[in-house]
Amino acid sequence: MTKNDDEFRSGFVCFVGRPNTGKSTLTNALVGSKIAITSSRPQTTRHTIRGIVHRDHAQLILVDTPGLHRPRTLLGQRLNDLVRDTYSEVDVIALCIPADEKIGPGDRWIVEQIRLMAPKTKLLGVVTKIDKVSRDEIAHQLMAVSQLLGPESDVVPVSAVKDEQIDVLVNVIASKMPEGPAFYPDGEITDEPEETLMAELIREAALEGVRDELPHSLAVVIEEIEPYEPNPDMLEVHALLYVERPSQKAIVIGKNGSRLKEVGTNARKQIEHILGTRIYLNLHVKVAKDWQRDPKQLGKLGF
Numbered sequence: 559m560t561k562n563d564d565e566f567r568s569g570f571v572c573f574v575g576r577p578n579t580g581k582s583t584l585t586n587a588l589v590g591s592k593i594a595i596t597s598s599r600p601q602t603t604r605h606t607i608r609g610i611v612h613r614d615h616a617q618l619i620l621v622d623t624p625g626l627h628r629p630r631t632l633l634g635q636r637l638n639d640l641v642r643d644t645y646s647e648v649d650v651i652a653l654c655i656p657a658d659e660k661i662g663p664g665d666r667w668i669v670e671q672i673r674l675m676a677p678k679t680k681l682l683g684v685v686t687k688i689d690k691v692s693r694d695e696i697a698h699q700l701m702a703v704s705q706l707l708g709p710e711s712d713v714v715p716v717s718a719v720k721d722e723q724i725d726v727l728v729n730v731i732a733s734k735m736p737e738g739p740a741f742y743p744d745g746e747i748t749d750e751p752e753e754t755l756m757a758e759l760i761r762e763a764a765l766e767g768v769r770d771e772l773p774h775s776l777a778v779v780i781e782e783i784e785p786y787e788p789n790p791d792m793l794e795v796h797a798l799l800y801v802e803r804p805s806q807k808a809i810v811i812g813k814n815g816s817r818l819k820e821v822g823t824n825a826r827k828q829i830e831h832i833l834g835t836r837i838y839l840n841l842h843v844k845v846a847k848d849w850q851r852d853p854k855q856l857g858k859l860g861f
């Protein structure tokens with residue numbers, strides 16, 4: 559007879575939190591591979607991404623979501639709707655709050671939203687980025703998050719960057735999952751289409767080092783993937799980078815195209831690493847005026 563604890567568990571956990579709280583970095587650390595792009599700018603993630611964690615006793619499907627905030631644009635609204643939709647479809651919601659930031663109205667608003675949209679879903683607190691603060695400060699934040707969520711919710715401190723407590727988090731989440739078979743075959747780490755991965759890695763490279771409003775204005779679409787004529791072992795990838803204004807186009811391209819070239823080189827390396835194929839990357843920059851606020855353009859860009 560097998561005991562209950564020996565049963566295989568599987569299920570879905572959704573990472574939510576304000577923008578820039580480390581959700582995607584944590585997703586990558588748990589999966590053990592980069593499937594979600596990250597940056598120091600808020601609103602980096604724009605669609606839900608599934609990452610799969612395989613263990614002997616459990617399979618966790620992680621759903622990384624865009625950061626939640628009071629929306630200022632139609633894009634912001636759509637991202638919030640997307641996150642709310644996933645609340646009710648998961649077994650566990652893990653609220654991410656950085657160790658080095660005070661709990662604020664933004665966090666309380668998210669907790670209210672969760673209680674409203676998914677009153678029965680198990681809620682877990684995750685204190686992220688613990689490598690940035692002292693032990694005392696970690697303890698303090700654990701208490702604060704525990705108070706925010708109530709006594710029935712566990713709170714786990716982690717550092718995705720330093721790989722601290724990642725396995726503890728896996729075990730805590732797994733213990734809250736229902737018993738059941740794996741959803742994905744062994745070895746599969748994401749359900750992201752390759753095209754999306756490519757577009758995201760290009761966007762990540764283009765986000766690097768740019769300031770102000772530009773990150774929000776940037777969108778990347780893969781136009782075409784075809785065999786590379788001069789070398790059939792390689793793929794030729796055509797990507798369009800959309801910005802909202804001509805001035806932004808100039809920034810992305812850089813002097814004599816120097817910046818775009820750098821973006822291309824960095825993105826190509828990342829893409830080749832993840833696909834295991836060499837590619838020839840063709841980047842073009844286009845202006846789509848105020849696309850973040852334009853329903854038609856948003857549709858075209860996949861939002």
Ligand SMILES: Nc1nc2c(ncn2[C@@H]2O[C@H](COP(=O)(O)OP(=O)(O)OP(=O)(O)O)[C@@H](O)[C@H]2O)c(=O)[nH]1
Pocket residue numbers: 575576577578579580581582583584595596597598599600601602603604623624625626686687688689690716717718719720
């Ligand atoms: N020191 C430290 N920095 C971290 C850690 N996790 C994430 N960061 C940094 O925090 C920033 C935001 O990380 P992301 O993973 O992109 O945050 P996010 O919550 O996915 O952000 P959005 O997708 O915009 O909502 C990046 O600069 C990360 O390098 C950590 O454990 N330690």
Ligand SMILES: [Mg+2]
Pocket residue numbers: 581582583595596602603622623624625
């Ligand atoms: Mg993210």
